[in-house]
Ligand SMILES: Nc1nc2c(ncn2[C@@H]2O[C@H](COP(=O)(O)OP(=O)(O)OP(=O)(O)O)[C@@H](O)[C@H]2O)c(=O)[nH]1
């Protein structure tokens with residue numbers, strides 16, 4: 001009997017020991033699983049709030065590899081893979097100004113040619129003046145500014161008996177700078193209420209260079225230390241969002257996009273909302289190119305702006321004009337200004353056979369300053385506009 005008792009007691013003790021071991025081991029395994037589950041969740045939500053939000057395409061080079069990129073990345077690189085490429089470092093505004101001024105000087109610019117002719121004449125005859133006036137008109141300066149400039153120059157060059165070419169050039173430079181108006185505020189308005197991003201809406205007709213300009217502008221802002229989100233509210237073509245995303249990816253900037261054919265206003269809204277939630281400094285919103293005489297499309301643009309403003313005010317509406325389209329650009333400018341209250345002009349393609357006079361004409365037409373000029377297809381071929389630098393470029397300096 002005693003023996004049976006000890007056998008049973010031994011079995012009970014052995015069962016207790018085995019049960020304890022099983023509990024300890026399974027507890028450890030569960031703790032490990034719990035930790036990795038938490039990690040997965042953090043990774044999955046770090047891109048922004050809400051699973052239903054449109055895709056924010058966040059590029060994912062190595063953490064800290066580029067300037068002022070978004071702090072958290074959706075696409076964390078798997079461990080022990082080859083290092084991701086670093087983001088590009090955009091060129092600083094000052095150095096690009098000098099470089100682009102030289103490009104302006106070497107462009108086939110009617111205004112520049114007219115000025116060079118005037119300055120190279122030993123004696124400025126009536127014919128030379130006539131020729132000069134015609135050149136100004138064909139360079140899109142417009143009748144008013146042309147008459148104004150010629151009258152001033154004739155008076156100053158004869159009254160002051162300026163015969164020295166260097167002195168004549170100085171007079172010409174001064175009058176041209178005045179015409180372009182150095183006093184205009186050409187800064188990009190990025191003021192915003194605390195908690196809101198600054199919002200820049202970019203509009204214009206097809207092919208003027210809106211998307212390219214946004215890409216270039218994002219680079220300028222990143223070079224200036226600002227965080228940026230891009231909104232692909234051109235939902236007309238899927239390729240448009242891809243084009244914008246490519247620009248963003250190069251510099252570590254996120255692009256918010258919707259499906260092809262989605263409502264542009266709702267994509268713009270989401271971009272600004274996501275920018276706001278992420279504490280971003282600036283949201284740049286791209287729009288589809290539209291003809292100024294298509295009423296429905298122009299109304300749509302008004303709606304995009306109104307809907308964005310449910311999240312944060314649009315501080316800057318940039319109209320992108322192709323400088324080579326001349327007077328037609330002025331007609332576009334007038335119509336766009338009526339729909340969305342344009343606050344700044346970007347003149348693109350001044351590197352080609354553009355007619356520099358359009359700078360003065362469009363500013364007078366809209367009473368809105370030219371804030372940036374595009375001088376090429378390169379990523380950093382956009383410069384803040386500066387009256388003195390522009391005139392120096394025209395004068396071939
Ligand atoms: N030479 C030159 N080309 C430019 C400049 N800016 C833009 N482009 C070119 O102009 C073409 C059209 O540019 P996009 O940025 O696609 O124009 P968009 O206004 O967005 O066009 P849509 O979206 O179709 O309305 C591209 O080939 C650009 O490289 C510039 O300053 N100089």
Ligand SMILES: [Mg+2]
Pocket residue numbers: 210211212234240286287288289
């Ligand atoms: Mg575009």
